[in-house]
Amino acid sequence: MVRELAITAYLFAFRILFEIGKWFPQKNKTVAVASFGDNISFTVASLRNLSNEEIYILKDSSCRHNFDDLGVKVIPFTMKHPIHFLKSIYHLATAKTILLDTYQGFLASTNFRSGTTCIQLWHAAGALKRFGLEDPTNELRSNRAMNRFKKVYSHFDYSVVGSEKMANSFKQSFGMSDQQIIRTGIPRSDLLFDQKRREQVYNDIKKQFPSIRDRKIILYTPTFRNNSLESYELELDLHRMNQELSDDYVLFIKLHPAVSASFNYELYEDFIYDVSDYKDTNELLLITDLLISDYSSIPFEYAILERPMIFFAYDLEEYKIESGLIQDYEQEVPGPVVDSTYEIIRVIQEDAFDYEKIRRFNQTYNEYSQGHSSNDLAMYLTGTEEKEAGKISV
Numbered sequence: 001m002v003r004e005l006a007i008t009a010y011l012f013a014f015r016i017l018f019e020i021g022k023w024f025p026q027k028n029k030t031v032a033v034a035s036f037g038d039n040i041s042f043t044v045a046s047l048r049n050l051s052n053e054e055i056y057i058l059k060d061s062s063c064r065h066n067f068d069d070l071g072v073k074v075i076p077f078t079m080k081h082p083i084h085f086l087k088s089i090y091h092l093a094t095a096k097t098i099l100l101d102t103y104q105g106f107l108a109s110t111n112f113r114s115g116t117t118c119i120q121l122w123h124a125a126g127a128l129k130r131f132g133l134e135d136p137t138n139e140l141r142s143n144r145a146m147n148r149f150k151k152v153y154s155h156f157d158y159s160v161v162g163s164e165k166m167a168n169s170f171k172q173s174f175g176m177s178d179q180q181i182i183r184t185g186i187p188r189s190d191l192l193f194d195q196k197r198r199e200q201v202y203n204d205i206k207k208q209f210p211s212i213r214d215r216k217i218i219l220y221t222p223t224f225r226n227n228s229l230e231s232y233e234l235e236l237d238l239h240r241m242n243q244e245l246s247d248d249y250v251l252f253i254k255l256h257p258a259v260s261a262s263f264n265y266e267l268y269e270d271f272i273y274d275v276s277d278y279k280d281t282n283e284l285l286l287i288t289d290l291l292i293s294d295y296s297s298i299p300f301e302y303a304i305l306e307r308p309m310i311f312f313a314y315d316l317e318e319y320k321i322e323s324g325l326i327q328d329y330e331q332e333v334p335g336p337v338v339d340s341t342y343e344i345i346r347v348i349q350e351d352a353f354d355y356e357k358i359r360r361f362n363q364t365y366n367e368y369s370q371g372h373s374s375n376d377l378a379m380y381l382t383g384t385e386e387k388e389a390g391k392i393s394v
Helices: 002-021 038-050 082-094 105-109 136-140 143-154 164-174 187-193 195-208 238-245 281-287 298-305 316-323 341-350 355-365 373-382
Strands: 029-034 054-059 073-076 097-100 117-120 158-160 216-220 249-253 272-274 290-293 309-312
Touching (some): 002 105, 038 373, 054 082, 073 082, 105 143, 187 373, 195 281, 216 281
Parallel strands (some): 117 158
16 A cells, blocks of 8 residues: 555656646657667667667666767666756657566556657567566556556557567557567677677686586576565575586576575586576576576577577476466477476486477567567657658568
8 A cells, every 4th residue: 555655746846847848849859768788778779870869768777788988978767866867857758759578567657648659678589477467466566557558568569579579469468469479589689690799708608607618508687576676595406506507507607686595506606607697698698508498588589599409497387376477387498397407407418309399489480589679769769761662561
């Protein structure tokens, strides 16, 4: 109850300030609200090559992405910085194009003026969990909260997708029509087609961790669990993995940004490397030879590289109930589903992967992500695609 009152008060104040901001003239500018940042970064970089319009990035408190190389104004979008927060609202109220990369609650209190277009650059290329209007936890929410969510989703004029599969998810999860889908592919996926960048990242990593030598890289990227955000415990048997795999592999561990945990890696300093602070996950994917995931969206983009994956779903039945996992999870994912370290080691040593299934998964979820998504989206945003008709499907 207290939380709902706080949200209501915040949205009321935001609405007043937003309406005041609308007293100022609308400008030909793009304003991006960044929570994850990578899709926005790639899109803005391409926009700057095609347009001279003003571009502002409003960086919320959860965003860890660095936009320094873009040459655009970055403003902290947080109430901890009141002046910047007021400037952020002003820019939102006077923009012609607004880009988002996740759910933004302030949309529930805004009424954009005519001529403003709001585009959702969702932070995932695919989903193993139900979200938005399909989230099973909605049953536990109040009517007021659900009405608020629906108001937010109703402000999405368009959403960008990498596949028809995700287009259908957005239609159901956000209540969108087919005409609101922009089929240009996921902007940040462009990086996964960049062989030159792969070599640069690999050389940088080898300099940082010279003990890797010529061993292959396993990347473990567990998603967060609501009940273990501050006391996360790794379920892998690191000792056994070190014994069985360290001659040929190293293990990179990248925890979810929301997770707080500490592990003693010193016993395996020649085998295990904590890369949780490495900001660009797709850069890590470039140099990863084998991915161990569970319920996150990372495998959807990793599939572009058509490399093997293992799904370490040790709490599968519990997660299905608590987090709304899709029903056909075991059949959908493009790799063995295991629940123990023993099985992980066995799968790796036996090379027990279905590479054809990985290729089919990639074709299904990345049909529009072909290495030029950022440019295609920027062309759409600037109207350039009208001059090069046929390149972009909307």
